[in-house]
Amino acid sequence: RLIIGEAMKTIWLFGLWIILIGLLSAVEIPFSTSMITNDSNHFSSFVRIDPNDQKAESLPTNVLIWYDEENLYALFNTKIDSTFTKGKYASRDNGSEGDYLYLYVIPSPSSFSDYFYLATPSGALSDGTSDINNGTSYLWDSSYSYSSEITDSTWIVRMVIPFRDIRFSNESPYQWKVSFMRYNEFNREYYVYPYYDNKVSKDFYAKAIDIELKHKIKRHHAWKFRPYYVKSYDLIQKTSTYDPDNIGLDMSFNPDTRTKMKITLNPDFTDVPPDDAEDIYNEKYPTFYSENRYFFIEDIDAFGVDTSLFNSRNIVQPQFALKYTGNSETWTYGYLCAKDKKITEDGAVVNPDDFYQLAAVSKQGNRYSFHFAGASRTNEGYYNHFVAGDGKWEPLKKLHLSTSYLVSTRKFNDSSTPDNEIQRGSYYQSSVEYLPGNWDISFSNAMVEKDVALDMGYLYDPGYISYDCMLNWKSDPKERFFRKIFVLSDFVYGCKTEPHHPFDVVGGNASLIIGYLPKFTTMVQLQRDRSVFQKKEHDTYQGLFNIGYNKWAIFHPTVKIIYGQAIVYTLNETKKKITTSFSGYGNLKQSLSWSASVSHYEYGYPTISYIHAGPDTIPITMDNSYEIINASLDYSFSNSMSINNGLNISTYKSGQRYSDLTYYTNFKYEFRKDWFLYIGYKTSQCQDEPSDFSDLQGHFDRYSASAYMKISLTL
Numbered sequence: 001r002l003i004i005g006e007a008m009k010t011i012w013l014f015g016l017w018i019i020l021i022g023l024l025s026a027v028e029i030p031f032s033t034s035m036i037t038n039d040s041n042h043f044s045s046f047v048r049i050d051p052n053d054q055k056a057e058s059l060p061t062n063v064l065i066w067y068d069e070e071n072l073y074a075l076f077n078t079k080i081d082s083t084f085t086k087g088k089y090a091s092r093d094n095g096s097e098g099d100y101l102y103l104y105v106i107p108s109p110s111s112f113s114d115y116f117y118l119a120t121p122s123g124a125l126s127d128g129t130s131d132i133n134n135g136t137s138y139l140w141d142s143s144y145s146y147s148s149e150i151t152d153s154t155w156i157v158r159m160v161i162p163f164r165d166i167r168f169s170n171e172s173p174y175q176w177k178v179s180f181m182r183y184n185e186f187n188r189e190y191y192v193y194p195y196y197d198n199k200v201s202k203d204f205y206a207k208a209i210d211i212e213l214k215h216k217i218k219r220h221h222a223w224k225f226r227p228y229y230v231k232s233y234d235l236i237q238k239t240s241t242y243d244p245d246n247i248g249l250d251m252s253f254n255p256d257t258r259t260k261m262k263i264t265l266n267p268d269f270t271d272v273p274p275d276d277a278e279d280i281y282n283e284k285y286p287t288f289y290s291e292n293r294y295f296f297i298e299d300i301d302a303f304g305v306d307t308s309l310f311n312s313r314n315i316v317q318p319q320f321a322l323k324y325t326g327n328s329e330t331w332t333y334g335y336l337c338a339k340d341k342k343i344t345e346d347g348a349v350v351n352p353d354d355f356y357q358l359a360a361v362s363k364q365g366n367r368y369s370f371h372f373a374g375a376s377r378t379n380e381g382y383y384n385h386f387v388a389g390d391g392k393w394e395p396l397k398k399l400h401l402s403t404s405y406l407v408s409t410r411k412f413n414d415s416s417t418p419d420n421e422i423q424r425g426s427y428y429q430s431s432v433e434y435l436p437g438n439w440d441i442s443f444s445n446a447m448v449e450k451d452v453a454l455d456m457g458y459l460y461d462p463g464y465i466s467y468d469c470m471l472n473w474k475s476d477p478k479e480r481f482f483r484k485i486f487v488l489s490d491f492v493y494g495c496k497t498e499p500h501h502p503f504d505v506v507g508g509n510a511s512l513i514i515g516y517l518p519k520f521t522t523m524v525q526l527q528r529d530r531s532v533f534q535k536k537e538h539d540t541y542q543g544l545f546n547i548g549y550n551k552w553a554i555f556h557p558t559v560k561i562i563y564g565q566a567i568v569y570t571l572n573e574t575k576k577k578i579t580t581s582f583s584g585y586g587n588l589k590q591s592l593s594w595s596a597s598v599s600h601y602e603y604g605y606p607t608i609s610y611i612h613a614g615p616d617t618i619p620i621t622m623d624n625s626y627e628i629i630n631a632s633l634d635y636s637f638s639n640s641m642s643i644n645n646g647l648n649i650s651t652y653k654s655g656q657r658y659s660d661l662t663y664y665t666n667f668k669y670e671f672r673k674d675w676f677l678y679i680g681y682k683t684s685q686c687q688d689e690p691s692d693f694s695d696l697q698g699h700f701d702r703y704s705a706s707a708y709m710k711i712s713l714t715l
Contacts, residue, residue, distance in 0.1 A: 026175060026210035030066045035075060041065050043193055043209065046182060050190040051477040052198065057191050061101075061182050065211075069218040072161040076101050076119065076180075080155050083186035086121040088587045089636035091668070093128070093138040096120040097553070097587060101157055102181035104208065107168035108329050109177050111364050112205050115166055119146045119157040122590065123639050129301065132201045133369065133392075139297045142166075163257075164220035167327050170257045172216050177208035188519070199438070219257060226250040226674075228712040230268050235683075235705040250295070259326030262295070267318055269293050270708050271678045274662050276630045277648035279601055281623070284533070284569050285460040289313055299325045302334040303360040304371045309388065309406075310358050311458040314377075316351045317341040333361040354379045356456055367394040377456040382412035384455040390429075398435040404428065410453035425451030425462065440472040450498050464504055466494035477515075484515035496532075505531040507540075520549040531567070538567050538574045554586040568605055570620060576604030596631040626652040640670040658687040661700065674714035681707045 030036040043063045048055040059079040066073050078101070087098020101119045113131035120126070125145075128138040142165035149156040168174065182191045196207040227249045233240040248266035255261065272292055280287045288307070291297050296312040302325040303310070315321075321338035335358070342353035355378050362371035370391040377384045390404030410423040431444035450463030468490065475485040491508035507529030515521045523546040530539050542564030550556050562579040583597035603624040610617050629649040636642040648662040666680040682705070689699035 026212040028212045028214065031068060031213075031215040032066050033068045035064060035073070036066050037064055043180065046180070046191040046193045047195050048189055049192045049195065049198055050188075051479055051483075053478075054195055057182075061180070061191065061193075063180055063193075065178065067213055067215075067217075069215065070163060072105065072163065074103050074157075074159040074161070076155075076157040076159070078155045078157075078182065079153060080150075081153075083184060084121070084155065085185040086150075086590065087124075087185070088590050088593055089122050089639050089642070090120075090124040090126075091636070091639070091642055092125045092141065094124070095126065096122045096124040097185065098122060099155075099185050100126075100183050102183070103159055103161070104179040104181070105161065105166065106177035106179070106205060106208055107166055107174070108327070109175070109205055109208070110329050110366070111327065111332075112202060113364075114179075114205075115140075115142070117142070117144050117146075117159060117161060119148065119159060121148060121150060121155065123148055125639070131301075131364075132205075133304070133364070137301050139301065140299060163217045164254065167258045167260075168217075169329065170217070170219060172214060174213040174217065176211050176213065177205070178211055179204065179208040199435075217257075220254060224252045225715045226252075226712060227715070228268055228710060230270050230708055230710040232270065232706050232708040235707060236702065258328060259324070260299070261322070261324045262298075263320070263322050264295050264318070265320045267293075267295055267321065268710065270710055271666055271668070271680060273644070273646055273664055273666065274648065274682065274684075277628050277650045277660070277662070279599070279628050281626075281652050282566070282568060282570070282603075284567075288458055295321060295323070299323065299334070302327070302332050303336065303358055303373060304332075304362050305358070305360065305373050305375070305388075307457060308459045309373070309386065309454060309457045310375050311456070312338075314456060315340050315356055317343065319353075330364050331361065332364070335359045352379055354382075358456075368392060375456050384408070384410040384453055386454060386456075400433040400435070401431075402433075403430040406452070408453050410455065423451050423453055425449040425453060427452050427462075438474055438476065440470070440474075442468075442470045444468045447497075463497045464494050465497060466492060466505075468492045479517065481517050482514055483517045484513075486513040487511070488513070505529060507531070519551040520547065522547045527564070533567055533569065534572050536572055540565050540567060540574060542566070552586065554588055555584060556586055557582070557584040566603075568603065568622075570622065571605065571609055571611060573605070578602045591636045592634070593636075594631075594633050597629070599628045601626055601628070621655070623653040626650070641668070643667045656688055658690045658698065661685045661687070676710075676712045678710040678712070679708070680710075681705075 027040050030038065030041055041064055044060060046057045046061045059081060062077045064075040085098040087096030090096045098121050103117045104114045105117070106114045111131070113129060115129055116127060118126040126138065127140070127142050127144060128136060129140045130136040142162065144159065144161050144165070146157055146159040168176070180193050183189070194207050194209060196203040198204070228247070230246050231240070245266060248264070248268050250262070250264045250267070252260065252262045275289050278287065291312050293312070296315070315338050317340065318338045319341050321336070323334070323336045325334040327333070337355070337357045340351065340354050340356070342349065343351040356376070358373070358375040360371065360373040363369060368391070370389070372387070372389045374385070374387040386406055386408040388404065388406035390402065392400060392402040394400050405426070405428045407426045408424070411421070427446065427448040429444065429446040431442060433440070433442040445467050447465045448462045452459065452462040471489045473487045477484050488511040489508065493506045494504045496504045507527065509525060509527035511523060511525040513521065513523045523544065525544040527542040529541070530537060532538070542562060544560065544562045546558065546560040548556070548558035560579070560581040562577070564577055565574050566577040568575050579599060579601055581597065581599040585593070585595035587593045605622065605624055607621060607624055609620050609622065611620055627649070629647070632644065632646045634642060634644045643665065645665045646663070649659060651659040653659070662684045664680065664682045666678065669677045671677055683702055684704040685700040685702045687698050688701045691698035
């Protein structure tokens with residue numbers, strides 16, 4: 001008994017010692033309006049994490065942090081040498097392609113999420129959020145700033161991080177975490193403090209520095225108003241009239257330190273560049289275009305839904321929209337609604353004035369998470385709703401189980417649907433993932449009923465069951481000729497639920513990606529599938545080879561070649577397909593950058609084919625050799641003034657239409673903080689007369705051309 005009692009006493013004292021160490025380990029950050037230097041707020045001893053050998057810096061980095069009631073401050077003092085890369089001028093979140101410094105702020109450690117802020121030698125701004133579920137996102141912007149001083153041997157950066165942009169518990173003292181990173185562009189090296197194992201998803205948050213802020217942080221409830229005025233001129237019709245649609249307003253309000261509300265009335269997206277030209281001529285489903293309007297992409301991660309469930313590009317021209325997001329220690333929630341604008345052409349409605357809503361709530365635990373979401377699209381006599389839930393659980397280290405379930409309903413009255421008929425459907429998905437060492441092994445199963453309807457999302461051809469198995473491996477980055485190696489493989493089997501068929505698709509692919517020390521990368525991929533389209537089976541295959549070189553700042557070339565057999569959906573036949581692509585980008589100087597891509601597509605079908613429709617044989621004319629070209633040239637006078645030019649071309653011939661061309665130029669000037677002036681020009685043209693040796697240009701019909709000026713102020 002005496003021995004047992006002494007043992008229990010020892011265990012109790014050891015546990016108490018562990019608790020006290022945990023409480024005392026947080027670094028108390030000094031409170032001051034000016035820089036304070038002491039051992040408690042000074043951090044150094046960065047080690048290399050990529051390649052992951054924990055090698056100490058040869059050029060030391062020292063960091064000091066302190067705070068006042070408004071801001072968190074960080075002073076980076078770094079040694080540099082001839083490998084220091086300044087990079088280029090860049091607009092926000094677009095990257096400067098040079099060295100940079102990272103500051104990570106983790107106000108809610110139990111949420112496994114963070115805010116990050118970058119500093120670059122060129123002075124470009126870049127910030128965002130990341131978490132263990134959604135990865136890194138640059139869709140969040142703050143009002144942070146920094147100053148940069150560069151000499152022959154040092155680079156000194158002073159960051160100012162406003163607390164008003166961060167969501168956190170307003171109860172002091174504040175128990176936060178911070179982490180730091182430095183990147184060397186010349187050697188492609190990442191150094192961090194403190195060190196963490198990047199193979200373990202939560203180790204970054206576990207190893208981050210515990211800090212304590214004892215003084216009360218000032219709360220901000222201020223409204224922000226951003227009115228805008230845009231004036232456009234139609235260069236075809238030679239018209240310019242005053243219209244109330246030329247005026248709009250964005251409003252934002254932070255009710256407390258954890259929530260944010262944003263309202264936009266008659267939002268304008270005139271300054272958003274046109275979508276790139278794409279190969280849209282042999283698509284099974286409607287072409288998908290990514291969202292590029294800031295209101296809809298900002299904080300969208302708070303909703304935790306992908307575009308198959310809710311695709312905001314369905315909202316063509318919103319009259320107004322509202323978004324409310326917030327979080328607590330482990331909870332995240334959001335609500336979004338928007339009213340679309342009714343658009344008619346020749347008396348026919350081409351876009352209805354539907355009302356969209358999306359709501360979501362999620363909880364992140366230490367070894368589990370769950371998420372619920374619901375959305376709707378409604379109008380008079382029509383509605384489409386869904387509710388969905390998903391959960392993830394880590395029963396064992398590196399073993400992840402997940403499942404999701406969705407139920408949808410839809411009702412609309414038209415000539416093809418009986419009155420009051422309600423369409424109901426559901427789908428479920430489950431998966432298991434195991435991450436031993438450098439391996440990623442996963443298996444998933446999904447069932448989507450035929451009557452699932454997601455008009456607010458991007459889901460086509462429901463009614464199937466699928467099984468998917470993936471086996472991936474990646475090497476640790478090393479200072480050797482083969483710097484990084486990735487091996488990826490995937491096998492999929494799917495079958496239709498109605499009508500029953502042995503399979504809808506069965507096949508697999510394997511990829512080998514190698515990153516070499518001399519800054520070039522190769523990729524080889526092989527794919528083989530058997531699939532069913534309109535009750536006909538097709539055997540397809542594809543081989544891909546890709547090589548890219550990234551050593552020269554002015555020229556980063558990539559060449560891609562694809563050879564295989566593909567389904568031609570118009571003919572419902574399998575034909576040879578060859579794609580040859582060349583792309584590149586670079587910085588001609590700090591203020592001038594470019595990018596370009598040229599892809600040539602060649603199919604094995606004749607330009608005139610025939611399809612059978614009942615007793616009739618119908619000739620079909622399809623181009624079997626064409627190009628898709630996208631190019632841009634950007635000049636930045638500074639980080640606050642730039643001019644962007646873009647050119648998109650498709651040479652696909654259709655009837656008397658020999659090619660399509662879109663050109664745009666946008667001038668952007670931030671003449672005062674958050675006060676912007678935009679001036680731009682856009683035109684779309686089609687070539688109605690082909691080019692030849694006597695007339696290389698041919699003739700282009702300019703069917704759309706406009707110039708605009710927009711002023712946007714933040715008050």
